[in-house]
Structures are given as C-alpha cells and as structure tokens.
Amino acid sequence: MIARQRIGLTFAAMLALLVAFAPWIAPYEPARQFSTHPFAPPMRPHVIDDEARLHAPFVYPLRLVDPLERGYVEDRTRVIPLRWLSGTLVRGADTEPWFPLGSDGLGRDVFSRVVLGARLSLGVALLAAVIALAIGALTGALAGYAGGWADSALMHLADLVLVLPGIYVVLALRGALPLVLTPRQVFTALVLVLGFVGWPAAARGVRGIFLIERRQEYAEAAKALGASPLRVIARHLLPASLGFLAVQASVLVPAFVMAEATLSYVGLGFAPPTPSWGAMLQDAGAARGGADAPWLLAPAGAIVLAVFSIHLASSGRDPLLWRDGES
Amino acid sequence: MARQPRIASRRGLFVRFLLRRAVAAVALVFVVASGSLLLAQIAPGDYAAQLGGDPAVRAAERARLGLDRPAAEQYASWLRRSLTLDLGDSFQYRRPVRTLVGERAANTALLAAMALVLATAIGIPCGVVTGSRGGFLASVIRTASLVLLSVPPLITSLVLVTIAVRTGLAPIGGRMSASRLIVPALALALPLAATLERLQSQALRDALHRPNMIAALARGVPKSRVIWRHAWRLSLGPILAIYGVMIGSLFSGSFAVEIVTSWPGLGELMRQALMSRDTYLVAGCAAAGALFLAAGVLIADVLHAAIDPRIDTERTT
Numbered sequence: 001m002i003a004r005q006r007i008g009l010t011f012a013a014m015l016a017l018l019v020a021f022a023p024w025i026a027p028y029e030p031a032r033q034f035s036t037h038p039f040a041p042p043m044r045p046h047v048i049d050d051e052a053r054l055h056a057p058f059v060y061p062l063r064l065v066d067p068l069e070r071g072y073v074e075d076r077t078r079v080i081p082l083r084w085l086s087g088t089l090v091r092g093a094d095t096e097p098w099f100p101l102g103s104d105g106l107g108r109d110v111f112s113r114v115v116l117g118a119r120l121s122l123g124v125a126l127l128a129a130v131i132a133l134a135i136g137a138l139t140g141a142l143a144g145y146a147g148g149w150a151d152s153a154l155m156h157l158a159d160l161v162l163v164l165p166g167i168y169v170v171l172a173l174r175g176a177l178p179l180v181l182t183p184r185q186v187f188t189a190l191v192l193v194l195g196f197v198g199w200p201a202a203a204r205g206v207r208g209i210f211l212i213e214r215r216q217e218y219a220e221a222a223k224a225l226g227a228s229p230l231r232v233i234a235r236h237l238l239p240a241s242l243g244f245l246a247v248q249a250s251v252l253v254p255a256f257v258m259a260e261a262t263l264s265y266v267g268l269g270f271a272p273p274t275p276s277w278g279a280m281l282q283d284a285g286a287a288r289g290g291a292d293a294p295w296l297l298a299p300a301g302a303i304v305l306a307v308f309s310i311h312l313a314s315s316g317r318d319p320l321l322w323r324d325g326e327s
Numbered sequence: 328m329a330r331q332p333r334i335a336s337r338r339g340l341f342v343r344f345l346l347r348r349a350v351a352a353v354a355l356v357f358v359v360a361s362g363s364l365l366l367a368q369i370a371p372g373d374y375a376a377q378l379g380g381d382p383a384v385r386a387a388e389r390a391r392l393g394l395d396r397p398a399a400e401q402y403a404s405w406l407r408r409s410l411t412l413d414l415g416d417s418f419q420y421r422r423p424v425r426t427l428v429g430e431r432a433a434n435t436a437l438l439a440a441m442a443l444v445l446a447t448a449i450g451i452p453c454g455v456v457t458g459s460r461g462g463f464l465a466s467v468i469r470t471a472s473l474v475l476l477s478v479p480p481l482i483t484s485l486v487l488v489t490i491a492v493r494t495g496l497a498p499i500g501g502r503m504s505a506s507r508l509i510v511p512a513l514a515l516a517l518p519l520a521a522t523l524e525r526l527q528s529q530a531l532r533d534a535l536h537r538p539n540m541i542a543a544l545a546r547g548v549p550k551s552r553v554i555w556r557h558a559w560r561l562s563l564g565p566i567l568a569i570y571g572v573m574i575g576s577l578f579s580g581s582f583a584v585e586i587v588t589s590w591p592g593l594g595e596l597m598r599q600a601l602m603s604r605d606t607y608l609v610a611g612c613a614a615a616g617a618l619f620l621a622a623g624v625l626i627a628d629v630l631h632a633a634i635d636p637r638i639d640t641e642r643t644t
C-alpha cells in the first residue's frame with residue numbers, strides 16, 4: 001500500500017464517520033433559520049482575544065451593519081465561548097450561533113447542512129453502486145458461466161445500455177416519475193435509476209473473468225467433485241472477480257456522487273429544503289449567490305473531497321489515474 | 328464447385344464497416360427517441376395539467392395537442408411522421424421540434440467542439456511534459472490534473488462563474504458572443520484536459536521505453552526531438568481511442584455546464600422539456616443527444632482505423 005492510498009483511505013474513513021455521526025456533529029438542525037444572520041460569512045474561531053489573553057476557543061459574534069449589502073462586522077467587545085459536547089460535538093450559543101462555513105440566505109448553518117447532506121449524497125451513491133454491481137455481477141456471472149445464446153443476448157443488452165447517452169437516460173427515467181416527491185421517494189428513485197444505468201461495465205468485466213476462470217483447474221476440480229453450478233459460481237468464481245468489482249465500485253461511487261449533484265442541481269433530484277449537496281449548490285448557482293457568498297460553494301468542496309479521497313484510495317488500481325510508474 | 332475464398336479489398340471492408348456502424352447509429356437514435364417519448368408519455372401529469380385555471384380550457388388544450396388520444400395512438404402517429412423527419416411540435420414553444428432542437432444542438436456542438444479544442448490544447452502538451460521528465464513543473468501539473476479529475480463539470484462551471492462574476496473578466500449570460508463561450512467551454516474542458524494529460528503522460532512513457540526510441544537516443548538524437556517528433560506520434564494511438572469515449576462525457580458534462588452558465592444548448596432545452604412535460608421536445612432532445620454520441624464514436628473509430636491498420640474493421644461492431 002502506497003502513501004497516497006493510505007491518505008485516501010484515511011479521508012474515506014473520516015467521511016464514513018462523518019456520515020455515521022452526522023446528527024451529532026452538525027451543530028444545528030438543517031432547517032433551523034437564524035433570521036438575524038442571512039448570508040453570514042464563515043466565522044473564524046479564536047483562542048487569543050484583543051487583550052492578548054488566552055481563552056478556550058471562542059468566536060466573536062457577528063453584527064449585521066448593512067442589511068442591503070449584507071455587511072457584517074465582528075463585535076469584538078463580546079466573547080462567545082464555544083460549548084463542547086452540549087448535545088452536539090461543538091456549537092456556539094443559541095442566540096449567537098457559530099457558523100464555521102457561514103450561513104445561507106435564510107440564515108441556515110451551511111456546515112450543518114453539508115454534514116447532514118453527506119448522508120443523502122453519499123448514501124445515494126453507495127447504494128446505487130451496490131445495486132449496479134449486484135446487477136452487473138449477476139448478469140456477468142450468468143453470461144460467463146452459461147455461454148452460448150444466453151451470453152450473447154445478455155452482452156448485447158449490456159452493450160445497448162452502455163452506448164445509451166447516460167445523462168439523457170437518467171433524465172428520461174427520472175422524468176417519467178412525478179416531479180414532486182418526498183425526499184425518501186427521491187432517494188429510492190435516484191438509487192434505482194443510477195443503479196440501472198451503471199451495471200453494464202461491471203457485467204462485461206465479470207463475464208470476462210468468468211470466461212477465463214471457469215477453465216482454470218480449481219473450477220474444473222470443483223465441478224468434477226460434483227459441486228452444483230450455483231456453488232461453483234458463488235464459492236469459486238465470484239470471489240475471483242471481487243478485486244475487479246472493488247475497482248468498479250471506486251469508479252461508480254464518484255460518478256454517482258456527481259450524478260446526484262447534477263440531478264439535484266437542475267431540479268430533478270432532491271428539492272431545495274432537503275440538504276443534499278446538489279440541492280444546496282442551487283443557492284450557489286442562483287443569481288449572484290456564489291459571487292457574493294462564495295462559502296455557499298462548500299458542498300462543492302465536499303463533493304471534490306469525497307471523490308478525490310476515493311480516487312486516492314484506489315491508487316494503483318485505476319489505470320487512468322495511477323499507472324505513472326513513480327509514486 | 329469449390330468455393331473461392333472471398334478476399335475483399337481493404338477499402339471494401341472499410342465501407343462495409345462504415346455502413347454497419349451508420350445503421351447501428353440510426354437504430355440507436357431511434358431507440359433512444361422512442362424510449363424517451365414513451366417514458367415521457369407514461370409519466371404522470373401532462374403539459375395541459377399545469378396550465379391551471381379552467382378545466383374546460385385544459386380539456387380544449389389537450390384536444391388541440393392530441394393529448395386526449397391513447398398513448399399508443401399518439402406514439403404511432405409520431406412514429407409515422409418521424410419517418411419524414413417531422414418530429415412534431417413543441418407544446419410550450421409552439422414551433423416544430425426539429426428546428427428548435429437544431430438551433431440548440433448547434434450551440435451545444437459549438438460548446439463541445441470548443442471544449443474539445445481547449446482540452447486538447449491544454450492536456451496534450453502537459454501530458455508530454457509529465458510523461459517525459461520529472462521536476463517541479465511536472466509534479467505541479469500532475470497534482471493539478473489529479474485534483475481536476477475529481478472535479479465534475481458542474482463544479483468547475485460553478486467556480487468559474489463565481490470567479491467571472493467577482494472579477495468581471497468574462498460575461499455570463501446576456502447576448503450571444505464569442506466571449507460568452509469562454510466560461511462554459513473552459514468549465515467543460517478542464518476535467519477533460521486532466522484526463523488527456525494523464526493518458527498522454529502514460530502513452531508517452533510507454534512509447535519512450537520502446538526499443539526504437541532507446542536506439543534513437545543511443546544514436547545521439549536530441550531528447551526533445553525524440554519526444555516531440557517520434558515518441559509523441561507513437562503515443563497517438565491510445566489517445567485517439569479515448570476521444571470516442573470522451574464524446575460521451577462531453578455531452579453529459581455539457582448538460583450541467585449549460586444549465587449553470589445559462590448557455591442555450593440542448594441540455595437546457597431538455598431540462599425545460601422534462602419539467603413542463605413537453606413530450607415531443609423530450610424525444611427530440613434525446614434523439615439529438617444520441618445522434619451526437621453515435622457520430623462522435625463513429626468519427627473516433629474511423630480515425631483510429633485510418634491511423635492504425637491493425638484495427639480489425641471486419642469484426643468490430
């Protein structure tokens with residue numbers, strides 16, 4: 001394992017922890033609006049105050065001086081100590097909130113929303129990848145083991161789905177559902193639609209591995225000893241394709257994270273009050289949103305971080321990224 | 328009578344290969360258009376449903392647009408007309424789908440072509456640099472492209488729009504002009520440039536390790552000449568092969584970029600059509616998307632076959 005693989009895995013593990021403990025890490029409810037603090041900029045925590053005295057980490061409260069221009073100044077006369085482990089990991093006072101990544105136009109904490117959005121965005125991508133890989137492994141195994149007409153029929157089907165213009169298929173499939181859905185329905189719909197579009201590459205690869213492996217001596221031996229086809233497939237041939245499936249997952253999950261973001265951004269995924277990364281980016285893309293309040297791009301940073309850590313973790317596996325020869 | 332082994336000329340094989348691919352492309356376009364039309368038809372709600380107001384008005388609108396007929400009948404009549412390349416009328420624009428899609432497809436093609444040129448102009452030289460030497464510059468480029476590979480066009484375009492608005496360097500929206508193309512084209516090109524850089528780097532590295540290149544270096548041919556004149560040409564094959572694949576990501580990427588930068592292309596039109604249940608327009612957009620994809624793959628295959636005689640035009644389908 002090389003260094004950057006380790007870095008990637010560390011990041012991925014941190015994201016997994018973030019997803020697991022999201023409600024406890026996020027300081028505020030994602031829908032909670034601090035109407036006194038629209039478009040507040042990110043607030044830097046301090047440990048040393050203006051009189052050069054050392055404190056526990058604290059923030060200076062923000063005061064809105066110009067509601068039209070959204071101008072804020074730090075009120076340096078007061079000190080708001082950060083409260084640790086009071087219901088959540090760390091937060092400001094209830095009336096004087098701490099926005100580590102700023103707030104959006106409704107005064108909602110961007111950090112809390114990004115953290116809770118990870119559950120939706122990464123959850124959709126992971127589940128969709130699991131479904132895509134399951135369909136792919138199943139069809140690939142059937143085609144590779146059975147051979148003959150079943151093989152050619154299944155592979156033609158895979159080729160057809162593979163050459164379809166992915167984004168248009170996803171759009172058309174999503175478009176066939178009602179436009180307004182509950183977040184739970186959107187979650188299910190996105191998982192199924194993305195899973196359906198993502199399976200062919202996995203199927204082709206698993207089939208290729210099966211074609212080679214079923215001629216290997218261990219597979220022949222298992223068959224000669226009277227193992228049923230099901231047992232040969234499940235116990236001997238599928239384990240041989242696990243490595244390939246892992247690589248495929250490292251390609252699919254980033255692609256699906258991006259797909260969720262795109263769909264939600266254009267209004268065909270999660271709808272705005274739901275804090276998914278794509279839906280949050282709508283604020284950044286709105287007229288002058290990102291330009292006046294660049295911290296609204298925080299979900300974009302989260303997406304890049306998630307995708308990049310998966311790329312790093314799969315170092316040396318993906319030929320496109322890492323066959324550089326030097327590390 | 329003994330059967331003569333048929334020896335077709337290479338040119339004949341190539342023409343047959345082209346014909347077969349063209350037929351497959353037409354079939355693909357047809358399948359995509361029909362599929363998306365059927366999906367749009369079975370979708371709950373229709374265009375008239377969201378007009379609101381008087382139920383009688385909605386019923387009249389349905390009758391005018393033919394939405395009151397059974398879905399199968401609507402599909403059959405669309406199919407009949409599509410044989411003469413009449414793809415129906417858009418409900419919301421009240422214009423023929425074909426001209427509407429044609430205008431927008433031209434914009435998308437312009438954007439895609441510009442992005443491809445930019446990606447090539449940035450990615451290939453960078454890849455030659457990282458593939459042929461180490462050092463500070465190479466590692467900066469490599470790091471940048473590794474990061475860019477993780478940034479989807481949706482995000483490059485959001486970030487570039489933010490930068491453009493804050494600095495006022497390039498216009499977003501407004502009148503169509505050459506300068507309006509800068510932000511969307513760059514947003515689409517950057518991730519592609521990173522892909523090209525990685526591939527070119529690897530291909531060049533492979534090419535430089537071939538015996539003939541080592542021999543050239545041993546004979547004292549200057550390294551820069553070996554790289555740019557000989558090894559680079561050798562490395563072109565794998566790069567051209569990827570162009571066909573890239574066309575696909577170009578169009579899915581351009582969908583996001585068009586919407587973020589409000590570039591009036593196919594993606595933007597498709598989104599409007601889907602949101603307002605403009606069924607024939609959905610089918611038209613999907614058909615155009617499939618056509619682009621098929622054409623891109625075909626062009627890449629032809630280029631590849633023309634450059635590398637080992638490509639088996641007989642068996643590639």
